[in-house]
Amino acid sequence: MKQINQAIEKILDELLENGKIGALSEVLITMNPADAGIYLNNIPEDALDQVFTKISSTNAGLLFVELDFPKQENLVTFMDDDQLREMLDNMFIDDVSALVRDLPEAKAERVRNLLDPDTASQLDMVMSFPEESIGNIMNTEFLSLKPTMTIADAIASIRSSSGMEKETVNICYVTDRFGRLAGSIPLRTLVTARDEKIKISQLMDSRPVAVNVTDDQEAVSHVFRKYDLTVIPVVDKQYRLVGITTVDDAIDVIETEATEDMQKMAAIIPTETPYLKTPVFRIWLNRIPWLLVLMIGATFTAKVITSFENALSSCVILTAFIPMLMDTAGNAGSQSSVTIVRGLALGELTLRDWYKVMWKEVRVALMCGVVLIVCNFAKLMLLDRVTSTVAMTVCFALFLAVVISKMIGSFLPILIGSIGLDPAVMAGPILTTIVDALTLLIYFTVATHLLGL
Amino acid sequence: MKQINQAIEKILDELLENGKIGALSEVLITMNPADAGIYLNNIPEDALDQVFTKISSTNAGLLFVELDFPKQENLVTFMDDDQLREMLDNMFIDDVSALVRDLPEAKAERVRNLLDPDTASQLDMVMSFPEESIGNIMNTEFLSLKPTMTIADAIASIRSSSGMEKETVNICYVTDRFGRLAGSIPLRTLVTARDEKIKISQLMDSRPVAVNVTDDQEAVSHVFRKYDLTVIPVVDKQYRLVGITTVDDAIDVIETEATEDMQKMAAIIPTETPYLKTPVFRIWLNRIPWLLVLMIGATFTAKVITSFENALSSCVILTAFIPMLMDTAGNAGSQSSVTIVRGLALGELTLRDWYKVMWKEVRVALMCGVVLIVCNFAKLMLLDRVTSTVAMTVCFALFLAVVISKMIGSFLPILIGSIGLDPAVMAGPILTTIVDALTLLIYFTVATHLLGL
Numbered sequence: 001m002k003q004i005n006q007a008i009e010k011i012l013d014e015l016l017e018n019g020k021i022g023a024l025s026e027v028l029i030t031m032n033p034a035d036a037g038i039y040l041n042n043i044p045e046d047a048l049d050q051v052f053t054k055i056s057s058t059n060a061g062l063l064f065v066e067l068d069f070p071k072q073e074n075l076v077t078f079m080d081d082d083q084l085r086e087m088l089d090n091m092f093i094d095d096v097s098a099l100v101r102d103l104p105e106a107k108a109e110r111v112r113n114l115l116d117p118d119t120a121s122q123l124d125m126v127m128s129f130p131e132e133s134i135g136n137i138m139n140t141e142f143l144s145l146k147p148t149m150t151i152a153d154a155i156a157s158i159r160s161s162s163g164m165e166k167e168t169v170n171i172c173y174v175t176d177r178f179g180r181l182a183g184s185i186p187l188r189t190l191v192t193a194r195d196e197k198i199k200i201s202q203l204m205d206s207r208p209v210a211v212n213v214t215d216d217q218e219a220v221s222h223v224f225r226k227y228d229l230t231v232i233p234v235v236d237k238q239y240r241l242v243g244i245t246t247v248d249d250a251i252d253v254i255e256t257e258a259t260e261d262m263q264k265m266a267a268i269i270p271t272e273t274p275y276l277k278t279p280v281f282r283i284w285l286n287r288i289p290w291l292l293v294l295m296i297g298a299t300f301t302a303k304v305i306t307s308f309e310n311a312l313s314s315c316v317i318l319t320a321f322i323p324m325l326m327d328t329a330g331n332a333g334s335q336s337s338v339t340i341v342r343g344l345a346l347g348e349l350t351l352r353d354w355y356k357v358m359w360k361e362v363r364v365a366l367m368c369g370v371v372l373i374v375c376n377f378a379k380l381m382l383l384d385r386v387t388s389t390v391a392m393t394v395c396f397a398l399f400l401a402v403v404i405s406k407m408i409g410s411f412l413p414i415l416i417g418s419i420g421l422d423p424a425v426m427a428g429p430i431l432t433t434i435v436d437a438l439t440l441l442i443y444f445t446v447a448t449h450l451l452g453l
Numbered sequence: 454m455k456q457i458n459q460a461i462e463k464i465l466d467e468l469l470e471n472g473k474i475g476a477l478s479e480v481l482i483t484m485n486p487a488d489a490g491i492y493l494n495n496i497p498e499d500a501l502d503q504v505f506t507k508i509s510s511t512n513a514g515l516l517f518v519e520l521d522f523p524k525q526e527n528l529v530t531f532m533d534d535d536q537l538r539e540m541l542d543n544m545f546i547d548d549v550s551a552l553v554r555d556l557p558e559a560k561a562e563r564v565r566n567l568l569d570p571d572t573a574s575q576l577d578m579v580m581s582f583p584e585e586s587i588g589n590i591m592n593t594e595f596l597s598l599k600p601t602m603t604i605a606d607a608i609a610s611i612r613s614s615s616g617m618e619k620e621t622v623n624i625c626y627v628t629d630r631f632g633r634l635a636g637s638i639p640l641r642t643l644v645t646a647r648d649e650k651i652k653i654s655q656l657m658d659s660r661p662v663a664v665n666v667t668d669d670q671e672a673v674s675h676v677f678r679k680y681d682l683t684v685i686p687v688v689d690k691q692y693r694l695v696g697i698t699t700v701d702d703a704i705d706v707i708e709t710e711a712t713e714d715m716q717k718m719a720a721i722i723p724t725e726t727p728y729l730k731t732p733v734f735r736i737w738l739n740r741i742p743w744l745l746v747l748m749i750g751a752t753f754t755a756k757v758i759t760s761f762e763n764a765l766s767s768c769v770i771l772t773a774f775i776p777m778l779m780d781t782a783g784n785a786g787s788q789s790s791v792t793i794v795r796g797l798a799l800g801e802l803t804l805r806d807w808y809k810v811m812w813k814e815v816r817v818a819l820m821c822g823v824v825l826i827v828c829n830f831a832k833l834m835l836l837d838r839v840t841s842t843v844a845m846t847v848c849f850a851l852f853l854a855v856v857i858s859k860m861i862g863s864f865l866p867i868l869i870g871s872i873g874l875d876p877a878v879m880a881g882p883i884l885t886t887i888v889d890a891l892t893l894l895i896y897f898t899v900a901t902h903l904l905g906l
Binding site for chain 2: 032034155158159170186187188190191192209221224225226227228229230247248250251252254255258259261262263265266267268274275276280281283284287288290291292294295296298299301302305306309312313316317319320321322323324326327328330331332334335337338339340342343346348349353356357360363364367368371372375376379383384402427429432433436440
């Protein structure tokens with residue numbers, strides 16, 4: 001669980017136990033909202049409600065966004081219209097839209113009706129974009145300068161809008177008379193300019209990196225990483241500036257996507273809730289479907305084995321190497337698939353690189369295969385002391401299984417990606433299930449031929 | 454492979470083919486350095502050398518940091534002392550230290566000797582910190598204000614240092630007379646302050662979030678995420694401000710750590726080189742060791758099977774369910790281990806939470822086990838039409854294997870973490886190998902008892 005300073009936590013706990021909610025609230029608002037949020041997420045509901053009646057609407061807005069969603073929902077239900085309206089006024093549009101998206105319809109409607117008309121229409125715009133698009137998490141409050149302004153005009157304009165969010169002014173965006181993005185200029189450049197009469201158009205970067213409002217959030221996070229940016233302007237199809245997106249959202253996207261990919265690779269239905277806050281039933285629900293599907297999927301391996309039952313019973317020693325073959329082929333396949341899936345996720349690879357990938361993987365597979373069979377043959381002959389025909393059977397099957405698994409492991413994610421599905425599901429247990437069945441088929445086919453079973 | 458605009462690429466290619474390196478260089482320096490870097494990473498070495506002789510040292514510094522390391526090393530060798538010195542003067546200390554760290558000793562020494570004494574001593578300081586510490590990637594060029602300065606003084610001080618890096622002034626840090634971090638103040642606050650006579654101490658945040666110079670890079674990336682920051686001041690043991698670290702480095706750390714964890718989970722020796730740029734031999738080197746180790750590790754499963762050879766030959770149908778049991782137990786274990794490993798990596802879990810984890814996992818494991826055996830029993834009886842004793846044997850073994858795998862899958866990463874190793878290595882094939890052997894032991898033990906073999 002995320003931690004806050006233990007000394008402070010003790011003080012807060014004492015105030016809470018003694019019912020001194022007023023004093024508790026005062027301490028909380030001096031703390032960093034992120035820390036205060038961690039504490040508030042772990043106190044009883046009625047105490048939380050009381051804290052929110054004690055604090056100003058500005059502080060309420062700051063703390064509310066740090067709470068887990070169930071706490072937020074309860075607070076929304078608890079607050080009266082005035083209190084809720086004032087708090088919403090102090091929240092950014094991306095936080096409001098995240099809340100509205102998660103709330104049940106009736107409560108979402110109440111929140112929307114409490115917004116001033118201007119914010120409500122901004123909310124509608126933000127919520128009209130596809131769920132995974134950057135438009136959905138962008139900020140629509142930003143300051144735009146005009147190219148014809150002087151430095152002095154620009155600074156005056158920034159001063160007159162000083163209530164706005166901090167991120168929006170470290171870099172100022174410049175728009176033309178149609179509202180189209182015309183350039184960007186760092187606040188630092190404005191401050192350090194030698195002559196206040198210089199026009200913005202002379203100092204601005206007239207080709208700032210921008211993203212489209214419908215761009216995928218994950219793609220935008222790559223843009224942040226590629227250009228080392230902290231803010232990116234968001235434009236619509238007509239190149240009009242409609243919002244800005246900040247790097248802290250990109251970090252969340254990057255960590256969430258990596259977590260989701262790992263969960264998919266481990267046969268878990270992706271969830272964003274931190275482990276300790278997820279109820280046991282929910283964890284079970286996220287895990288049991290794939291376990292069941294994959295268990296049923298293993299019917300194929302059982303079928304393969306039973307159809308070669310006679311061969312097996314005449315040479316039981318063959319059974320001993322089934323796990324080794326399945327695991328080695330599975331590992332070989334996972335190495336390839338995880339490499340490809342991660343390369344695609346990081347944007348280091350595109351689906352169009354498929355032939356480069358396959359050519360690389362063929363060579364790696366052959367090299368791995370050779371080393372594995374040489375070592376395995378030595379082990380089989382010297383340690384396990386099987387007959388040379390059995391050793392050759394096992395090694396020949398191993399070689400074929402490793403090479404084929406690596407081919408499938410690299411090709412399947414690309415195939416799945418090219419039909420628009422997430423390659424990550426192919427890097428995990430589905431691949432293993434396919435590889436298992438194939439490995440057994442290869443093994444028994446080789447065995448029946450070489451051993452004449 | 455990372456892409457740049459194809460139209461621009463075509464123009465650049467034409468200039469390159471016609472040997473117009475001067476014109477090529479001129480186009481490149483108008484581009485975003487990140488894009489120019491992508492292009493330069495893919496042109497022949499001698500053309501790259503020529504480009505760097507044509508451009509100014511400022512642009513050389515900007516473009517150099519975007520190149521892959523082998524290209525950087527070649528350029529360092531190619532450049533004469535004057536050229537190299539000027540370029541180094543235009544690079545940030547964290548980029549210089551990254552270069553020096555990767556270069557072979559003789560070349561690193563040459564670079565160090567070309568630095569001015571001040572930069573050289575900064576370099577020595579940065580390189581004295583542990584490899585994974587934030588001190589190692591922090592930036593030592595920053596502007597510090599004094600609490601007694603007025604707003605006007607502060608702005609004058611920023612103007613007089615306008616050659617400095619941009620990131621350092623969006624938030625200005627305030628130090629006391631001992632150089633200790635005393636506060637922070639956003640540039641925006643300075644610009645929008647109503648009265649230029651106000652002292653910095655009155656407007657600054659006197660308790661900014663700071664990290665220690667020896668803190669782990671991954672831990673610092675969590676601080677960025679937790680507090681939604683773009684810059685964090687770095688202090689030493691005496692709380693003196695020694696550097697700043699920016700969010701773009703944190704993003705790199707987050708993505709690299711996630712990639713490394715995935716590679717470990719997939720039995721690959723971690724590498725940072727993008728797939729398409731890694732030679733086949735290197736890929737093979739990163740993959741073959743674990744394949745070999747795990748193949749040899751599978752000797753245990755073979756031993757288990759051969760020691761129950763008699764039982765197996767008297768009831769060959771049992772063999773058919775070996776893959777299903779191994780895979781299901783393996784999947785169940787991976788689900789737990791990946792969840793725990795990711796929770797630890799994201800800081801959502803700490804090693805001290807182990808009993809909460811185990812208690813949660815026991816319940817999830819029992820619930821998963823029950824559902825799996827109910828479905829499996831039905832399938833065995835209705836579809837596979839095995840005897841009820843065989844069905845009971847398989848199901849009983851399945852239940853035990855799933856529960857034990859989940860226990861091991863959640864406990865092993867915590868155990869490994871608590872002795873200071875990386876939990877991620879336990880979330881992958883090592884776990885599978887352990888689980889496989891255990892599952893077979895359970896299966897055959899149950900079988901010998903229930904079937905009286």
